[in-house]
Amino acid sequence: MATIIIPTPLRKFTNQQNKVTVGGTTIKESIDELTLNFPDLKKNLIDEKGNLRSFVNIFVGDDDIRDLNEENTAVKAETVISIIPAIAGGSTDYENITFSKEEQARYNRHIIIPGFGLEAQKKLKAAKVLVVGSGGLGSPVLLYLAAAGVGNIGIVDFDVVDDSNLQRQVLFGVTEVGKSKVEAAKARIQSLNPHINDTTYNTQLTSKNALEIISQYDVVADGTDNFPTRYLVNDASVIAGKPNVYASIFQFEGQVSVFNYTNAKGETGPNYRDLYPTPPPPGLVPNCAEGGVLGVLPGIIGSLQANEVIKVITGVGETLSGRFFVFDALTFETRTLKISKQANTPVIKELIDYEQFCGVKAVEKKIKEISVDEFVQWQKSGEDIQVIDVREPAEYEQVNIGALLIPLATVAERAGEISRDKKVVVHCKLGGRSSKAIRELEEKFGFDNLYNLKGGITAVEQESDLLKAVNV
Amino acid sequence: MIKINSTIHRFLTDDALRTFPDECCGFLVGTETGEERVVEEIIVVNNAKDGDKRRRFEITPLDYLKAERAADEKNLLLLGVYHSHPNHPSVPSEHDRVVAQPYFSYVIVAVRENEFVSLQSWRLNDASQFEEEKVEGYLPESAESTPRPYPSSR
Numbered sequence: 001m002a003t004i005i006i007p008t009p010l011r012k013f014t015n016q017q018n019k020v021t022v023g024g025t026t027i028k029e030s031i032d033e034l035t036l037n038f039p040d041l042k043k044n045l046i047d048e049k050g051n052l053r054s055f056v057n058i059f060v061g062d063d064d065i066r067d068l069n070e071e072n073t074a075v076k077a078e079t080v081i082s083i084i085p086a087i088a089g090g091s092t093d094y095e096n097i098t099f100s101k102e103e104q105a106r107y108n109r110h111i112i113i114p115g116f117g118l119e120a121q122k123k124l125k126a127a128k129v130l131v132v133g134s135g136g137l138g139s140p141v142l143l144y145l146a147a148a149g150v151g152n153i154g155i156v157d158f159d160v161v162d163d164s165n166l167q168r169q170v171l172f173g174v175t176e177v178g179k180s181k182v183e184a185a186k187a188r189i190q191s192l193n194p195h196i197n198d199t200t201y202n203t204q205l206t207s208k209n210a211l212e213i214i215s216q217y218d219v220v221a222d223g224t225d226n227f228p229t230r231y232l233v234n235d236a237s238v239i240a241g242k243p244n245v246y247a248s249i250f251q252f253e254g255q256v257s258v259f260n261y262t263n264a265k266g267e268t269g270p271n272y273r274d275l276y277p278t279p280p281p282p283g284l285v286p287n288c289a290e291g292g293v294l295g296v297l298p299g300i301i302g303s304l305q306a307n308e309v310i311k312v313i314t315g316v317g318e319t320l321s322g323r324f325f326v327f328d329a330l331t332f333e334t335r336t337l338k339i340s341k342q343a344n345t346p347v348i349k350e351l352i353d354y355e356q357f358c359g360v361k362a363v364e365k366k367i368k369e370i371s372v373d374e375f376v377q378w379q380k381s382g383e384d385i386q387v388i389d390v391r392e393p394a395e396y397e398q399v400n401i402g403a404l405l406i407p408l409a410t411v412a413e414r415a416g417e418i419s420r421d422k423k424v425v426v427h428c429k430l431g432g433r434s435s436k437a438i439r440e441l442e443e444k445f446g447f448d449n450l451y452n453l454k455g456g457i458t459a460v461e462q463e464s465d466l467l468k469a470v471n472v
Numbered sequence: 473m474i475k476i477n478s479t480i481h482r483f484l485t486d487d488a489l490r491t492f493p494d495e496c497c498g499f500l501v502g503t504e505t506g507e508e509r510v511v512e513e514i515i516v517v518n519n520a521k522d523g524d525k526r527r528r529f530e531i532t533p534l535d536y537l538k539a540e541r542a543a544d545e546k547n548l549l550l551l552g553v554y555h556s557h558p559n560h561p562s563v564p565s566e567h568d569r570v571v572a573q574p575y576f577s578y579v580i581v582a583v584r585e586n587e588f589v590s591l592q593s594w595r596l597n598d599a600s601q602f603e604e605e606k607v608e609g610y611l612p613e614s615a616e617s618t619p620r621p622y623p624s625s626r
């Protein structure tokens with residue numbers, strides 16, 4: 001008679017006995033006798049086909065019967081047979097991920113890459129990535145992550161698609177102008193890959209909602225265009241323990257890095273604050289809307305960002321953690337700088353007021369604008385409007401449209417000369433200075449009747465017909 | 473209900489933090505009276521997962537056998553299994569569920585780098601679904617280490 005040791009979880013089926021003696025000359029015979037005496041044990045040990053379940057191990061002494069003679073392993077009187085349940089688990093579910101035929105075909109070019117394979121593709125499908133901003137950088141990031149098969153994508157943006165976005169935000173076309181960016185982005189990536197889930201957040205990311213949103217994701221991809229949101233995304237990622245794949249662009253230059261990434265040894269790399277503990281003084285670094293950006297640049301940099309997201313998820317290759325990549329589109333020069341954790345930076349414990357911290361608003365209030373066409377219509381219709389030119393006197397002498405000259409530096413002191421009871425069109429050379437003048441007048445003096453002439457006097461000059469119409 | 477005193481709690485947290493970013497794993501050993509379980513000691517076991525230890529753990533059959541023998545020798549019971557979820561909530565994954573055993577308490581310790589987040593215990597019900605098991609007897613050493621729900625939201 002051999003002895004079978006019953007594992008703790010199954011003792012309720014053997015009247016709490018931890019040992020049972022059985023007959024039989026092989027493992028199969030002994031187990032059969034055991035399940036005959038304790039029928040409730042059977043479904044826990046034997047599957048429908050009569051085979052031992054895969055998560056049950058049978059040991060004879062300290063040896064697995066898989067290494068002996070399987071079920072036909074001989075049993076003697078002194079044999080001690082142990083039934084051992086498999087003990088395993090994990091925190092995520094990528095191993096249980098399966099692919100339909102269509103998905104297999106779609107991802108075939110990934111699956112056949114040596115070192116990537118089905119394992120990495122499963123991790124992509126199980127992954128949850130939050131893309132903050134669906135603009136210039138967000139466009140390629142969302143397109144490539146969706147195409148690659150990232151199974152769960154969150155999109156945060158509060159903005160509406162505008163004509164001026166289409167020069168670089170390739171997610172959108174003319175039919176989306178005026179629609180919310182998250183809805184337009186969702187429709188676009190769903191048509192690209194119907195096998196993935198996406199969640200949209202048609203809101204500004206703030207200190208109130210950032211942790212709640214970010215903690216639902218594995219990886220954050222930061223494609224924001226302003227300092228308050230960049231610090232917010234960084235700090236929230238650090239608090240929530242999520243890697244933050246960062247990119248930013250300005251004029252002809254782009255940057256990429258991976259922040260707050262914990263490597264296989266358990267070491268967490270630097271974050272944005274190790275590089276820039278505090279923001280630059282307000283106004284020193286303009287954003288894209290003020291400084292401009294070459295439209296193809298976010299395509300290049302956003303694609304690199306998507307590549308880093310895929311590496312972070314799959315663990316394939318070496319991420320840019322601890323390194324900071326800079327690309328100059330004009331000279332085609334690239335630099336990869338080493339960055340490290342700074343000992344003296346304070347621990348990030350809670351989110352703060354980032355607009356106050358940076359001294360700027362995350363979202364500038366939109367000012368009213370008119371096109372040259374509309375401006376001409378107003379003039380033709382005989383509407384009484386005041387026109388203000390905020391350029392310098394020398395520029396005014398070269399070319400003007402008969403406007404009242406109030407150079408930008410003097411708008412505050414001469415605000416009294418600006419009408420409050422009719423439409424006032426403000427222009428400069430290209431539209432930048434006039435928008436500053438309008439902001440200043442609105443904030444300091446409460447004007448609500450000011451319109452920025454889009455493209456400035458340059459746009460007027462380019463339309464020779466219109467030039468005549470406005471009698472230049 | 474499962475009683476985990478502050479010493480046992482510290483052992484569990486220490487193992488999870490030491491093993492970070494990999495998952496730690498081991499056994500809970502103790503006594504059972506009716507519906508009340510008391511953890512007397514833990515047995516730390518090597519995570520034998522061949523592959524992604526950051527999201528997976530596995531205990532070898534031999535380690536199981538040793539743990540059960542040790543419990544039997546001390547006249548104690550193998551009450552369950554603990555493991556950590558680095559950067560994940562202390563909630564069982566589907567992967568945890570499909571391989572889970574009946575009867576056992578599954579204690580999950582959620583940690584971030586250098587920081588304990590939360591601890592919860594789970595047991596399979598008759599429908600093979602996890603139900604949370606109340607954890608008692610843990611006195612936080614300071615307000616700082618009070619378990620808070622993860623993901624934290626404010």
Ligand SMILES: [Zn+2]
Nearest residue numbers: 089090091568
């Ligand atoms: Zn788990």
